Amino acid sequence: DDSHESADKPQDKIEYHEKKRSSPMALKSVDRKKPRTSSSGHKHEKPVAPAVPRPSGPGISHTRGSSSSPRGKVMYGARIRFGTMVELESTSGPKQYEFSYQDGTTETLSAQEAQEALNLGTSEKSRYINKRIAKTFDGQPYMGTIVSYRDAGKVTYWEVNYDDGDSEEFDFEDVKKYMKFFDYIGLMH
Incomplete structure (x- = not known):
């Protein structure tokens, strides 16, 4: 090292x-x-077991x-x-x-x-792509899929395409809220 x-x-x-x-x-x-x-002056390291298993293979650092x-x-x-x-x-x-x-x-x-x-920031943001969300309109839940994101200064917006063809953008707080709502609806059915 x-x-x-x-x-x-x-x-x-x-x-x-x-x-x-x-x-x-x-x-x-x-x-x-x-x-x-x-004592001979040679360096050696004691292996450290990771707290979380890490993937390995070619190209993974x-x-x-x-x-x-x-x-x-x-x-x-x-x-x-x-x-x-x-x-x-x-x-x-x-x-x-x-x-x-x-x-x-x-x-x-x-x-x-x-x-x-x-x-790393790009990969963390992209992990929300293809996640499902649910939001109510006029008392009816509508399902959608996160399809992309864009950075706008200090805020990132995720674009959602609804199953009925509409689309909308959300900040991170809304994404979390609507992902939880989707999970809740899934548990109800």
């Missing part, structure tokens, strides 16, 4: 300056422990990733933490980013990890 090797490299030649722009981010991560050093949501969040197993990502300006060396959690702790990310962080 390259993040642990940097502790052994001389840091006097690399300086980081915080850029003015920052964006709220979500960061999904796996628990990591710092490597222990044996277990490194940190994140999302550009209005409030960032970090997930360690089932725990979620919030924070902000700030791009660091390097006088030498690769581009890096700092993720600052609300509790005051920070984590440095590589450019690749930061890009994975940006991509």
Whole structure:
């Protein structure tokens, strides 16, 4: 793991300056422990069992990733933490980013990890696509399917196509409410 090797490299030649722009981010991560050093000076890590089973296979990475949501969040197993990502300006060396959690702790990310962080938000929003909702009109429940979403500043809107051909957009609070109503109706029948 390259993040642990940097502790052994001389840091006097690399300086980081915080850029003015920052964006709220979500960061999904796996628990990591710092490597222990044996008496012979070799590093070794004790495997850490994940709190939540993770998928594996070609193209699946277990490194940190994140999302550009209005409030960032970090997930360690089932725990979620919030924070902000700030791009660091390097006088030498690769581009890096700092993720600052609300509790005051920070984590440095590589450019690749930061890009994975940006991509996570899209995948979290897209998980609502094809979910069913129900809403009442004139006392009658109408069913619909979430077909897309669009970001409008700090708000995301999901488009719903109703089974009768109409369509409508909802913010996240309404999406949750109407998904619950759909589940409730399903339990009634």
